[in-house]
Amino acid sequence: MKAYHLALLAAVIASPAAAQDEHVVLKDGAGKEAVERNCSVCHSLDYIPMNSKFLDRAKWDATIKKMSGPYGAGIDPDDAKEILNYLAANYAG
Amino acid sequence: MTTTPRAGIDRRRFLARAGAATASAVIAGPTLRSALADSAVPLTPGTPDGLASVARLEALPGKKPLIKLSYRPPNYETPLEYFNDVLTPNDAFFVRYHLANIPEVSAAEWRLKIAGDAVERPAEYDLAALKNGFEQVELVAVCQCSGNRRGLSVPHVQGVEWGYGAMGNARWRGVRLKDVLAKSGVKKEALEVWLNGAETPIVDKTPDFVKSLPVWKALDENTIIAFEMNGQPLPHYNGFPARLIVAGWTGTYWTKHITNVDVNTKSLTNFWMAAAYRVPTGKFPLVDHFVSQENAASTPITEMVVNSVMTNVRDGQRIKSGKPATVKGIAWDGGYGIQVVEVSTDAGKSWRPATLGQDLGRFSFRPWSYSFTPPKPGTYPVMAKATNRIGASQTFVLNFNPAGYHNNVVQLVNLVAA
Numbered sequence: 208m209k210a211y212h213l214a215l216l217a218a219v220i221a222s223p224a225a226a227q228d229e230h231v232v233l234k235d236g237a238g239k240e241a242v243e244r245n246c247s248v249c250h251s252l253d254y255i256p257m258n259s260k261f262l263d264r265a266k267w268d269a270t271i272k273k274m275s276g277p278y279g280a281g282i283d284p285d286d287a288k289e290i291l292n293y294l295a296a297n298y299a300g
Numbered sequence: 301m302t303t304t305p306r307a308g309i310d311r312r313r314f315l316a317r318a319g320a321a322t323a324s325a326v327i328a329g330p331t332l333r334s335a336l337a338d339s340a341v342p343l344t345p346g347t348p349d350g351l352a353s354v355a356r357l358e359a360l361p362g363k364k365p366l367i368k369l370s371y372r373p374p375n376y377e378t379p380l381e382y383f384n385d386v387l388t389p390n391d392a393f394f395v396r397y398h399l400a401n402i403p404e405v406s407a408a409e410w411r412l413k414i415a416g417d418a419v420e421r422p423a424e425y426d427l428a429a430l431k432n433g434f435e436q437v438e439l440v441a442v443c444q445c446s447g448n449r450r451g452l453s454v455p456h457v458q459g460v461e462w463g464y465g466a467m468g469n470a471r472w473r474g475v476r477l478k479d480v481l482a483k484s485g486v487k488k489e490a491l492e493v494w495l496n497g498a499e500t501p502i503v504d505k506t507p508d509f510v511k512s513l514p515v516w517k518a519l520d521e522n523t524i525i526a527f528e529m530n531g532q533p534l535p536h537y538n539g540f541p542a543r544l545i546v547a548g549w550t551g552t553y554w555t556k557h558i559t560n561v562d563v564n565t566k567s568l569t570n571f572w573m574a575a576a577y578r579v580p581t582g583k584f585p586l587v588d589h590f591v592s593q594e595n596a597a598s599t600p601i602t603e604m605v606v607n608s609v610m611t612n613v614r615d616g617q618r619i620k621s622g623k624p625a626t627v628k629g630i631a632w633d634g635g636y637g638i639q640v641v642e643v644s645t646d647a648g649k650s651w652r653p654a655t656l657g658q659d660l661g662r663f664s665f666r667p668w669s670y671s672f673t674p675p676k677p678g679t680y681p682v683m684a685k686a687t688n689r690i691g692a693s694q695t696f697v698l699n700f701n702p703a704g705y706h707n708n709v710v711q712l713v714n715l716v717a718a
Binding site for chain 2: 229230231248249250251253254256257258259260261262266270277278279280281298
């Protein structure tokens, strides 16, 4: 795990009030934990249902790459695969 | 707010705590809030289906309940009924952020720094020095998110899925940026003015939200550093204690909690200029060009396209046959001013001019109204179309672009007379 991931987690822990105010429920499914662990560092998870269901697997893949690359999230490749499979199974059109 | 990894904390414990925090956030929600029916949220027809499962009417501190699209960063849309008034109340004004570290800036500690390689004399101002050091001006202007109505794109495109309400109109009070820059001496080689606000990313590698303007637009007399909105200090969520007003241009340039203005001889090439907030070159009939940022494929978004919305009627609303009905709305554009709003009650076959209301200036919403008497029972498909003073009108077919910008498709609302 890279140093900045720890920084992210610190940010999540540092603002429990904000976290508790986020009432977002994602569908149950394989990979949900990887989604919560990675995506919720920078943004609330409502972004996922909001962008459904009109993205296909390829567009979700592009989204993950955009978050990992230009947006600087640096998602672990194994996690990225899990996230993609989860989003394609649950939030793709 | 900076977050530094703390040495000595065991990674496994860290992960477990983070996981627990996330899980509680995810699980605690519905048990508390499921009573809020999604149907109570006034979503704009045509937005993605998935939006209904997460949109809520919720109030941020200091705000009325607005349509919550995302909690973090906070993106909250103004419900349509607030646009029945020409000025949007501060506590109902939409909220839009890219980055989630949003400090509560204290007025006493806030500073504005003027710097860059194209100023003769860098300067720093506190709020009092800014207010007292320059002529204060007032301006009514529309602040509209570039992505307003993104949720209505066909096909849908990714992003914050705004309906009609990622916009507002306010009377801003502040000082002209050109006056502040003149005091620092702008060199003739100046190309762009870079703008930064106090909010920062969660992750250091996320590009900070720094934007730039061409020097000519920064020096426009209608580009101001505002510290008041509708006679009050700016709300925290709209940029307290000071934000930039770039009258006519979309909200992306209206830097909130503004802290840095750098006049530079170089183009800003970060993600937010080079990749985001761009439209296909030549796609829209716009006048303003940001030449130093333009290429053959794409160009930065600039002024708002002419647009209108009906504010007092909803699709399927009942009216009385044989009795007058009044449709109200607003129209606006990128600062040329509204020439005419035409209304059709027969799906666009025939048009008649609406009555224009109070004129608060060419950058403001222009209210309008139109009364008609449905002669017999039936469905009346009502449309409104604004034209500005340079002859640009709204479109009937979406001018599709990948980011969902500049959606000014003529709205259709069916009124049912009985």
